[in-house]
Amino acid sequence: MTPDHFFLLAILLFSIGLIGIVSRRNLFVVYMSIELMLSSVNLVLAIFSRLHGDMHGSVIALLLIAVIAAEAALFLAMIVHLYRLKRTLDSDAFRLLAQKDSK
Amino acid sequence: MFEQLFLILPMAIVVMGAFVLLLLSKTFSLDKLNLVAVFFLSLSFIIEILRFGTTTVCYSFPEIFGKMYIIDDFSILFDLMFTAGAILTLLINTAYFKSRNYYNGEYFALILFSVFGMMILAHSNELVTAFIALEIASLSVFALVGYHKYNKVSSEAMMKYMILGSMTGAFFILGTAFIYGAVGSTNLEDIAAYVNVPAEKDLVLVLIGGIFIMVTILFKMGAVPFHSWVVDVYQGAPFPVTMFMASTFKIALFAIALRLSLIDFASLNIVWSEILQVITVLTLIGGSFLAITQKSIKRMLAGSSVVHSGYMLIAYSSIGLGSDMAAPAIMFYLISYFLSAAGAFGILSFIATGSKKMMTYEDFKGFSERRPYLSAMMAIFMLSLSGFPSTIGFLGKFYIFTSAIESGQILLAGLGIVTAFISVYYYFKLIAMMYFYPSTDQQKKFPFDFSGLLIGVMAMMVIWGGVGTSLIPFIPGANGLIDIAKQAIDSLQNVL
Numbered sequence: 124m125t126p127d128h129f130f131l132l133a134i135l136l137f138s139i140g141l142i143g144i145v146s147r148r149n150l151f152v153v154y155m156s157i158e159l160m161l162s163s164v165n166l167v168l169a170i171f172s173r174l175h176g177d178m179h180g181s182v183i184a185l186l187l188i189a190v191i192a193a194e195a196a197l198f199l200a201m202i203v204h205l206y207r208l209k210r211t212l213d214s215d216a217f218r219l220l221a222q223k224d225s226k
Numbered sequence: 227m228f229e230q231l232f233l234i235l236p237m238a239i240v241v242m243g244a245f246v247l248l249l250l251s252k253t254f255s256l257d258k259l260n261l262v263a264v265f266f267l268s269l270s271f272i273i274e275i276l277r278f279g280t281t282t283v284c285y286s287f288p289e290i291f292g293k294m295y296i297i298d299d300f301s302i303l304f305d306l307m308f309t310a311g312a313i314l315t316l317l318i319n320t321a322y323f324k325s326r327n328y329y330n331g332e333y334f335a336l337i338l339f340s341v342f343g344m345m346i347l348a349h350s351n352e353l354v355t356a357f358i359a360l361e362i363a364s365l366s367v368f369a370l371v372g373y374h375k376y377n378k379v380s381s382e383a384m385m386k387y388m389i390l391g392s393m394t395g396a397f398f399i400l401g402t403a404f405i406y407g408a409v410g411s412t413n414l415e416d417i418a419a420y421v422n423v424p425a426e427k428d429l430v431l432v433l434i435g436g437i438f439i440m441v442t443i444l445f446k447m448g449a450v451p452f453h454s455w456v457v458d459v460y461q462g463a464p465f466p467v468t469m470f471m472a473s474t475f476k477i478a479l480f481a482i483a484l485r486l487s488l489i490d491f492a493s494l495n496i497v498w499s500e501i502l503q504v505i506t507v508l509t510l511i512g513g514s515f516l517a518i519t520q521k522s523i524k525r526m527l528a529g530s531s532v533v534h535s536g537y538m539l540i541a542y543s544s545i546g547l548g549s550d551m552a553a554p555a556i557m558f559y560l561i562s563y564f565l566s567a568a569g570a571f572g573i574l575s576f577i578a579t580g581s582k583k584m585m586t587y588e589d590f591k592g593f594s595e596r597r598p599y600l601s602a603m604m605a606i607f608m609l610s611l612s613g614f615p616s617t618i619g620f621l622g623k624f625y626i627f628t629s630a631i632e633s634g635q636i637l638l639a640g641l642g643i644v645t646a647f648i649s650v651y652y653y654f655k656l657i658a659m660m661y662f663y664p665s666t667d668q669q670k671k672f673p674f675d676f677s678g679l680l681i682g683v684m685a686m687m688v689i690w691g692g693v694g695t696s697l698i699p700f701i702p703g704a705n706g707l708i709d710i711a712k713q714a715i716d717s718l719q720n721v722l
Binding site: 137140141144150153157160161164167168171174175177179180183186187190193194197198201204205208209214217219220 | 354357358361365368369372375378379381382383384385386388389392393395396399400402403404406407410411412458461462
């Protein structure tokens with residue numbers, strides 16, 4: 124196992140997250156894709172920390188977990204709220220702001 | 227110990243104010259909470275204004291935090307703009323939030339938290355601190371955008387902004403991770419030292435990391451390939467929040483962008499200048515197109531705020547090409563844009579207090595007959611935003627184009643002037659609507675109030691920044707403001 128394997132894994136996870144945001148419609152899946160992107164960054168930080176032989180990267184990863192948790196709180200609250208408003212989580216259902224008054 | 231505490235006092239006051247507001251939110255009325263919030267913000271503002279120009283560059287608690295947290299004139303000037311923007315947002319909208327039923331105490335706490343995040347962002351001398359500060363500020367703004375929770379448009383705007391904003395936040399921390407991987411530290415001075423020494427080093431990782439960080443910053447500014455959220459979010463958010471975002475949050479991004487390009491990546495700027503030039507051209511043209519096609523005033527101002535990012539990006543790409551004027555020009559333009567945009571959005575939300583419908587151009591027909599003073603002030607802000615001479619907006623554009631010509635980007639300056647002419651169309655259309663059409667409603671008597679007075683003072687400042695010199699003591703006119711901007715940038719460059 125070389126660091127390259129881990130980097131490849133991190134790149135794969137980040138790309139899956141990015142593609143998930145672009146292609147999926149369900150808001151929960153979109154949210155999980157964002158979490159996947161952030162977690163893959165955590166993995167990158169941990170690998171670099173190990174390669175450098177210092178703790179900076181791991182500490183950054185710990186701080187990042189706290190930030191992800193804060194984001195999760197707001198995101199989940201928003202998803203519950205949106206479900207109450209529309210009774211669906213399909214992001215295509217939210218099209219009130221589409222550019223209809225600009226024509 | 228106490229000296230160190232005094233250094234972080236303005237930030238501490240703001241965050242303490244936010245917690246005090248949270249504790250009081252159930253017992254106090256909205257009016258009192260508003261006054262408490264303004265009290266804490268003004269306290270912080272006064273301390274900063276006393277400190278501006280007197281402190282040397284120093285770090286707070288260096289033995290604990292290292293060099294994470296810097297205090298210099300540059301960050302203090304930004305702090306002054308953030309606190310002033312929040313105070314104006316709160317004071318101008320006193321009538322607005324009383325007329326709506328969905329406001330409660332947490333609104334003020336969220337604004338203070340977001341100001342706290344922006345202040346940390348201006349002071350941060352380290353990428354992870356900057357990321358956390360950016361997240362504090364953006365998460366508060368996300369919640370504020372969706373504050374009208376019974377309104378589907380507001381919630382939808384929050385959804386759009388939050389998904390895209392969190393995604394670009396991931397890019398920022400990914401860029402930080404890459405830079406950490408290459409340099410072994412996230413401190414800006416360490417990165418600068420690593421980049422500036424011309425040894426046999428691989429800078430690819432630093433470059434890619436820097437580009438990822440730039441993506442996040444450009445997204446939050448609303449530069450064109452990343453602009454899809456701007457108009458929708460500005461329309462969906464409640465009026466006070468739109469005002470806060472357009473005038474204050476937009477400025478915060480330039481704090482970190484300027485610090486990065488002037489200290490951190492100074493020797494790599496040539497690589498970025500080309501990317502930035504393309505983005506600038508796209509932003510100017512795309513933003514103009516966005517603004518022209520809108521019928522609602524709020525959406526028009528949102529589109530035009532994209533164009534204003536474009537003007538600032540002209541000067542931003544000139545920094546890398548060796549223009550000394552560029553960085554102070556951005557600072558001056560930020561001050562001028564702050565005054566004009568806060569005023570224009572302030573008037574909009576002031577008018578929207580009485581009516582629940584969307585503001586279109588048609589609604590402003592004959593506005594000068596109904597409210598002569600308010601329409602005169604609106605005309606002043608529109609003139610300033612379009613860059614008409616004798617207002618502060620003209621001088622801002624003048625410095626921007628000077629810096630572009632100084633660095634040899636003559637085509638970019640020309641494009642900027644063309645978009646300034648285009649902007650005359652959508653700004654002057656509003657003035658024409660106000661003055662050249664008869665009023666449909668009959669005239670009513672409006673009582674004098676404090677919000678109107680504040681907007682009037684801001685209109686005076688816009689004029690004074692355009693023509694005034696040092697005629698009135700203690701209120702900086704045009705040349706006073708550019709001196710302040712230069713002083714702030716100097717304090718930034720003295721670090722190295």
